[in-house]
Amino acid sequence: DVKVTQSSRYLVKRTGEKVFLECVQDMDHENMFWYRQDPGLGLRLIYFSYDVKMKEKGDIPEGYSVSREKKERFSLILESASTNQTSMYLCASSSQTGLDSYEQYFGPGTRLTVT
Amino acid sequence: TQLLEQSPQFLSIQEGENLTVYCNSSSVFSSLQWYRQEPGEGPVLLVTVVTGGEVKKLKRLTFQFGDARKDSSLHITAAQPGDTGLYLCAGARSDYKLSFGAGTTVTVRA
Numbered sequence: 001d002v003k004v005t006q007s008s009r010y011l012v013k014r015t016g017e018k019v020f021l022e023c024v025q026d027m028d029h030e031n032m033f034w035y036r037q038d039p040g041l042g043l044r045l046i047y048f049s050y051d052v053k054m055k056e057k058g059d060i061p062e063g064y065s066v067s068r069e070k071k072e073r074f075s076l077i078l079e080s081a082s083t084n085q086t087s088m089y090l091c092a093s094s095s096q097t098g099l100d101s102y103e104q105y106f107g108p109g110t111r112l113t114v115t
Numbered sequence: 116t117q118l119l120e121q122s123p124q125f126l127s128i129q130e131g132e133n134l135t136v137y138c139n140s141s142s143v144f145s146s147l148q149w150y151r152q153e154p155g156e157g158p159v160l161l162v163t164v165v166t167g168g169e170v171k172k173l174k175r176l177t178f179q180f181g182d183a184r185k186d187s188s189l190h191i192t193a194a195q196p197g198d199t200g201l202y203l204c205a206g207a208r209s210d211y212k213l214s215f216g217a218g219t220t221v222t223v224r225a
Binding site: 004009031035040041043045050056090092094096101102103104107 | 216
């Protein structure tokens with residue numbers, strides 16, 4: 001069974017802290033994604049990686065960075081957390097083969113609260 | 116501004132009733148997907164539609180892709196409490212990325 005796991009389900013951090021969110025997939029997928037999900041706004045793409053050490057900004061990259069040192073692992077970093085980064089963070093992966101390349105598999109999400 | 120508009124935003128119905136969720140855009144998509152997300156979990160892919168006018172059925176769920184590939188609908192027949200969740204449509208963008216609608220929250224009361 002395909003699996004995407006995220007390091008924490010719930011996280012509470014203080015304003016200004018550096019926050020690491022980690023995601024691991026076991027499907028040997030080339031593509032990995034980080035989204036944030038807010039009520040009424042759906043899923044918004046933060047960053048995308050299509051290969052190890054390769055990254056591309058999504059629609060809302062400000063205040064975030066990412067790291068992909070290994071194919072199976074994609075980390076999202078909040079350099080200095082702010083209250084407006086309180087959100088649900090979802091990681092996803094997909095292959096690069098034909099139509100399957102648009103079928104994304106999601107982790108369970110990390111609900112981050114910044115106080 | 117959402118590239119994909121979903122309606123309604125919320126839907127609450129009695130078990131056994133039918134429901135339809137709509138996903139509309141001014142953009143043409145090469146493919147469109149529907150996901151369901153249950154509370155505390157990530158979205159799970161239900162179906163991908165590719166061809167304009169295509170209809171796909173998944174048990175009591177029927178998915179349709181518009182002829183112009185700009186819109187889609189999800190119809191659930193005889194809804195059950197297990198159908199409760201957030202339904203998201205997503206259109207294929209370039210380079211493996213998706214654009215998501217804001218979602219429709221469906222509640223089926225027993």
